[in-house]
Amino acid sequence: MAEARETLEEPILTGNGGPTDLAAMEPDLLDVEPDQTVASGRRRRSFQFGWWLACGWLILVVGAALLAPILPLWEPGTPDYTNVAGGLSASHPLGGDAIGRDNLSRLIYGARASLLVGLSAVVLGAVIGGLLGIIAGYVGGKVERVLLTLTDATLAFPGLVLLIAAVAVFGASMTVIIVGLAVLSIPTFIRLARATTLVIVQREFVTAARAYGARPMRVMLREVVPNVVLPVAAYGFIMVGVFIVAEGSLSFLGLGIPPPTPSWGSMIAAGRTELLTHPQISLIPAAVMFVTVLSINYVGERTRKRFEVKDSNL
Amino acid sequence: MTDLVKDERQNKTGASSGPGGDPGASRHVQLRDADDVVLSVEDLVVEFGVGGGSTVHAVSGVSFDVRRGETLGLVGESGCGKSTTGRSIMQLPKPTSGSVRLHGDNLGGMPSGQMRRARRKLQMIFQDPISSLNPRRRIADIIAEPLRVWGSSPDARKAKVAETLEAVGLDPQLVADRRPHQFSGGQCQRISIARALVLEPEVLICDEPVSALDVSVQAQILNLLEEMKERYQLTMIFISHDLAVVRNISDRVAVMYLGKLCEIAPAVELFDRPRHHYSSLLLSSIPSADQDATTSAARLDRSGGEMPSPVSPPSGCRFRTRCPAATERCAVEEPLMRQVGDGHFVACHHPLEVAEVVASGAEGSVERSADGTPDGALRPVALEGV
Structure with missing residues (x-):
């Protein structure tokens, strides 16, 4: 593609290469729309099919979670004794759990908790870790050494132990879980942001910015940060899935969001005693979590790749 | 001839430093004493610490000056420190020692705010046109940023x-809202040039x-x-x-080897x-169609292969390990720059005689350079060199 673009240039500059024939330039500048050349039709279609399927599922989950209070749902905490471990029925489309609460309603309210934990932990971790990482990479020297030492120390600490300790000390609450997960993710975000920053700082547009007199802060905010945000965001997106699973594991251990607030993890945990007789109580939330995390990973990975491709085109 | 230059030098240094006869002054015979010198680089040294306490001597005492409207070509093999020289002139990073004077003001000695302001008069364009532009910004923003x-x-x-986009041959209407990845390398280089010129540097x-x-x-x-260069009355270091x-764009050419200047002369002369x-x-070693390619390409190789490491450069003359004329003196005594012709300076104990060059030129492309007039064919020469 690069070759094709180079040859496009020839007609622009004719004669002595002076201020060139601007009319001649139009067609080929319009030709260089990269989207037309990125992939062949077949690859694009399969890309779009999987992409839209995953996106569609995520939109459905997020939409249902947001609209839960106004949807015609059963009260998630109220048992309906006709529905104890009930199968699929018209009034309870996904059946009921061991004490008769509506599975669909609990799944949707559970999505609120699971997504809230995943998203806020990632946003917290990505903002703090990203900023520290950019500073480490951009400032260098002692600041970088201190931050990296702290990072290494945190990475060497077993995450689950830290979470269990935090829950034991502060009690199980959504805030503790969000902060705990965020703290665990900060080192990775620092490393990612720092590595990206180190690459960006080497690029010549940063030298050029210094050359025309931009102050270091301006160079960081205008030239470095916009180029670090995308890789960090793409990684953060994937981390949402990891955190949803992490919250599930904690709930399964009884250390998650305390009842009666439903979450996917606690629903799986609640059904495990009935696993042999009524497997749907555990399997439905497990399947929903599985598909959601899969979609998040897929969309995140595709997004990341897409930007990588663009970068390599550059 | 040498005396005459020393006298000139004496006049120049008389005001600022010691007697003209001292060896320190004679090191810089190539610096001219003229009013229209825009940029003068003296004793530029750039060293980088690498792991294990060793130091890379990227640039070791380079001195030259550039007159208003002049184009100085800086040539040498990769790794000889020419790019480092360019960047340290911009104080990016600051040189380890030595001075860079813009109209007589030492950039290195200024407080950083004043230096940033003074440096506006110096701008730079880079090798990689695509890496030179921030991929996340629109062209209009990229070029407006220095002004902002x-x-x-x-x-x-x-x-x-x-105005600047038009000057570099791009249609502002068409390019302003696009991003760098939508352009070819040549177009990106035009944008880089526009960004460098928008502050109207000297x-x-x-x-x-x-x-x-x-x-x-x-x-x-x-x-x-x-x-x-014509339009903005630029002085260039190329x-x-x-x-x-380099030959067809430069007025004067300076040859660098392993962090030092070997020779500086008007382009045609050199x-x-x-x-x-x-x-x-x-x-x-310029490949040429009408000769047996292996003979010329092999000459630098035969003369000693790779360039020595800039971590531990050879004693005396840095080129002696590959030089066909090296003697014991070259290992002991570092050759100083001296004048050998009109505006022609060389740092060598045993410079080539003119006749010798012409003789050896018969087998190399030197001959071709000798009969091609520099203004004869701008394009063909540029195309031929690659």
Whole structure:
């Protein structure tokens, strides 16, 4: 593609290469729309099919979670004794759990908790870790050494132990879980942001910015940060899935969001005693979590790749 | 001849430093005593610490000056410190020692705020046109950014951006809202040039500006640079390893080897009558269609293969390990720059005699340089060198 673009240039500059024939330039500048050349039709279609399927599922989950209070749902905490471990029925489309609460309603309210934990932990971790990482990479020297030492120390600490300790000390609450997960993710975000920053700082547009007199802060905010945000965001997106699973594991251990607030993890945990007789109580939330995390990973990975491709085109 | 230069030098240094006869002064015979010197680099040293306490001597005492409107070519093999020289002139990073004077003001000695302001008069374009532009910003923003840093009104900015884009041969209407990845290498280099010119600098440092481009695009960018030089009355430092390109764009050429200047002379003079053995070998290594390619390409290799490491450069003359004329003196005593012709300076104990060069030119491309007139064919020479 690069070759094709180079040859496009020839007609622009004719004669002595002076201020060139601007009319001649139009067609080929319009030709260089990269989207037309990125992939062949077949690859694009399969890309779009999987992409839209995953996106569609995520939109459905997020939409249902947001609209839960106004949807015609059963009260998630109220048992309906006709529905104890009930199968699929018209009034309870996904059946009921061991004490008769509506599975669909609990799944949707559970999505609120699971997504809230995943998203806020990632946003917290990505903002703090990203900023520290950019500073480490951009400032260098002692600041970088201190931050990296702290990072290494945190990475060497077993995450689950830290979470269990935090829950034991502060009690199980959504805030503790969000902060705990965020703290665990900060080192990775620092490393990612720092590595990206180190690459960006080497690029010549940063030298050029210094050359025309931009102050270091301006160079960081205008030239470095916009180029670090995308890789960090793409990684953060994937981390949402990891955190949803992490919250599930904690709930399964009884250390998650305390009842009666439903979450996917606690629903799986609640059904495990009935696993042999009524497997749907555990399997439905497990399947929903599985598909959601899969979609998040897929969309995140595709997004990341897409930007990588663009970068390599550059 | 040498005496005459020393006298000149004495006049120049008389005001600032000690007696003209001292060896410190004679090291810089190549610096001229003229009112229209825009940029003067003296004893520039750049060293980088690498792991294990060793130091890379990237640039070791380089001195030259550039007159208003002049183009100085800086040539040498990759790794000889020519790009580092260019960047340390910009104080990016600051040189380890030595001075860079812009109209007599030492950039290195200024407080950083004042230095940033003074440095506006120096701008730079780089080798990799795509890496030179921030992929996340629109072209209009990229070019307006220097103006924004120095605070001009939005209207003035817009007009200036459009004017500069037009000057480099791009249609402002079409390119302003696009991003760098939508352009070819040559177009990106035009945008880089526009960004460098938007502050109306006096000196443009071109760090291998065409090395990453197609041959056909190279000629266009070189022509554009020549044209911008006229239009903005630029003084240029043109860094390149491509001798053919340097030859036709430069008024004077300085040859660097392993962090030091070997030879500095008017372009025609240097290409016709190189006096340093390194310059001569470099010239004869230009591949040419009408000769047995292996003979010339092999000459630098045969003379000692790779360049020695800049971590531990050879004693005395740095080129002695590859030089065909090296003697014991070269290992002991570092050759100082001395004048060997009109504006022609060489740092060598045993410079090539003019006759010798002509004789050896018969087998190399030196001959070709000798009968080609520099103004004869701008494009063909540029195309041939690659």
